[in-house]
Amino acid sequence: MPTSYENLALYIDGEFIQGNGRIEQPVLDPATGDTIGQLPHASRADLDHALAAAERAFATWRHVSPMERGAILRKVGQLSRERAKEIGRNITLDQGKPLAEAMGEVVRCADHCDWHAEECRRIYGRVIPPRTPNVRQFVLREPIGVCAAFTPWNFPYNQAIRKIAAAIAAGCTIIIKGPEDSPSAIVAIARLFHEAGLPPGVLNVVWGVPHEVSEYLIASPIVRKVSFTGSVPVGKQLAALAGSHMKRITMELGGHSPVIVCADADVERAATMLSAMKFSNAGQVCVSPTRFFIQEPAWDRFMARFTELSRAIKVGPGLEADTRMGPLAHARRVTAMAEFVEDAAARGARIENGGERLGDIGNFFAPTVIAAPPDDARIMQAEPFGPIAACVPFKDLDEALRRANSLPYGLSSYAFTSNTRSALQIQNGLEAGMVNINHFGQALPETPFGGIKDSGMGSEGGTETFDGYLVTKFVTQMD
Numbered sequence: 042m043p044t045s046y047e048n049l050a051l052y053i054d055g056e057f058i059q060g061n062g063r064i065e066q067p068v069l070d071p072a073t074g075d076t077i078g079q080l081p082h083a084s085r086a087d088l089d090h091a092l093a094a095a096e097r098a099f100a101t102w103r104h105v106s107p108m109e110r111g112a113i114l115r116k117v118g119q120l121s122r123e124r125a126k127e128i129g130r131n132i133t134l135d136q137g138k139p140l141a142e143a144m145g146e147v148v149r150c151a152d153h154c155d156w157h158a159e160e161c162r163r164i165y166g167r168v169i170p171p172r173t174p175n176v177r178q179f180v181l182r183e184p185i186g187v188c189a190a191f192t193p194w195n196f197p198y199n200q201a202i203r204k205i206a207a208a209i210a211a212g213c214t215i216i217i218k219g220p221e222d223s224p225s226a227i228v229a230i231a232r233l234f235h236e237a238g239l240p241p242g243v244l245n246v247v248w249g250v251p252h253e254v255s256e257y258l259i260a261s262p263i264v265r266k267v268s269f270t271g272s273v274p275v276g277k278q279l280a281a282l283a284g285s286h287m288k289r290i291t292m293e294l295g296g297h298s299p300v301i302v303c304a305d306a307d308v309e310r311a312a313t314m315l316s317a318m319k320f321s322n323a324g325q326v327c328v329s330p331t332r333f334f335i336q337e338p339a340w341d342r343f344m345a346r347f348t349e350l351s352r353a354i355k356v357g358p359g360l361e362a363d364t365r366m367g368p369l370a371h372a373r374r375v376t377a378m379a380e381f382v383e384d385a386a387a388r389g390a391r392i393e394n395g396g397e398r399l400g401d402i403g404n405f406f407a408p409t410v411i412a413a414p415p416d417d418a419r420i421m422q423a424e425p426f427g428p429i430a431a432c433v434p435f436k437d438l439d440e441a442l443r444r445a446n447s448l449p450y451g452l453s454s455y456a457f458t459s460n461t462r463s464a465l466q467i468q469n470g471l472e473a474g475m476v477n478i479n480h481f482g483q484a485l486p487e488t489p490f491g492g493i494k495d496s497g498m499g500s501e502g503g504t505e506t507f508d509g510y511l512v513t514k515f516v517t518q519m520d
């Protein structure tokens with residue numbers, strides 16, 4: 042085991058708790074398959090401890106001023122920037138992404154902390170004019186209570202900090218179960234909040250068998266809100282469970298993002314930008330561009346450049362300086378990629394680049410470009426969540442929009458055009474929570490991030506970020 046990997050622990054009621062006889066799960070380096078750490082699972086007693094601690098802490102945390110809450114968040118932002126290298130290195134070790142991407146993730150999260158620290162001062166209520174002069178009518182927005190959050194392994198720092206910062210800034214307390222495959226980021230976050238002086242019980246970190254932990258926490262009457270980032274099928278299960286207990290939800294689920302490249306676009310620029318985005322984090326990104334609709338006159342130019350750029354990507358262990366794309370986070374993603382490619386090839390698509398596992402150590406898969414799969418190929422129907430771009434030609438914009446909107450997903454979308462009328466038709470026509478035209482500008486702390494249709498419910502970031510963490514109380518008072 043590398044000596045410098047994170048000392049994995051539970052974090053409950055302000056204490057870091059080691060294995061001490063609990064079930065432990067090995068954590069693997071996806072670049073080598075080596076075991077790098079042991080992650081303790083929470084027992085039932087640990088989950089009850091976390092629930093009780095979060096409930097007790099809520100009674101006081103809800104009354105702490107937004108200025109004090111913000112000060113702690115700002116401190117965590119500052120510590121994130123200072124420690125980005127060591128935290129990023131551990132993320133590379135247990136998740137696989139190149140070190141620069143891992144450090145970038147941590148630094149960008151510092152902005153999320155700062156923004157939530159500022160924005161929580163502006164959780165305003167309102168005064169409603171009364172029907173008689175001796176009555177006062179107020180609308181108060183109060184923290185909802187104890188939140189349960191479940192976050193995935195692709196951006197282990199980012200997905201967690203978005204939920205933690207929103208809950209804590211709103212005056213809620215939170216129990217988070219992170220990704221057991223890539224746990225170091227959330228343990229690091231707990232250490233920063235601990236150091237920044239967060240009172241015990243406001244943030245609690247637990248690990249375990251995902252469905253066992255989520256079912257137990259969601260069913261508890263102590264939990265008032267459920268937030269999940271992950272796949273659509275799991276999101277639907279958790280939303281149904283939360284619904285049966287009448288709990289508020291925020292769901293950030295999968296996508297199958299369409300890209301529309303019009304013939305009038307700067308095709309060279311589009312290919313360059315899309316190649317960089319497609320293969321970042323080995324395509325394991327919920328907003329990764331995945332279905333590329335290219336207008337026929339631009340097809341040859343786009344495909345030549347995009348394929349050339351994908352061939353030039355250096356794949357390797359994330360800690361090596363010249364690596365542009367790391368391994369997939371776990372072995373099951375490699376199998377999933379191979380199945381997408383096999384199905385597309387069997388249906389007559391051309392594999393322009395990649396399409397196969399690289400080497401026999403670690404979870405490496407080549408950047409893959411698939412040309413002209415039929416619309417019923419699996420790669421055009423199901424989210425690949427990996428380094429595969431499926432490219433198809435289209436004739437006119439109506440056709441591209443119809444095909445782009447044909448799936449139940451509705452997370453992110455992209456388009457390149459130099460025609461303002463086409464840009465307007467695209468932004469009005471795409472069924473997606475986010476539309477990026479001629480650049481990529483989503484996922485900033487100040488902008489709302491979320492999907493429609495099967496891709497989820499609610500937004501993180503933007504002024505919408507607190508909506509899921511607050512309840513509305515109407516007060517009417519007569520003198």
Ligand code: NAD
Nearest residue numbers: 191192193194220251252255271272275293294295327426
């Ligand atoms: P998965 O659906 O089994 O797990 C995804 C995440 O959800 C993991 O972190 C897992 O620990 C968690 N999870 C699974 N079941 C859970 C449950 N019952 N309760 C609480 N948490 C639970 O899939 P996977 O093989 O780990 O990842 C592949 C799929 O996950 C992809 O196809 C993609 O759709 C989805 N995914 C989406 C995002 C996102 O940002 N929206 C992130 C990671 C994974």
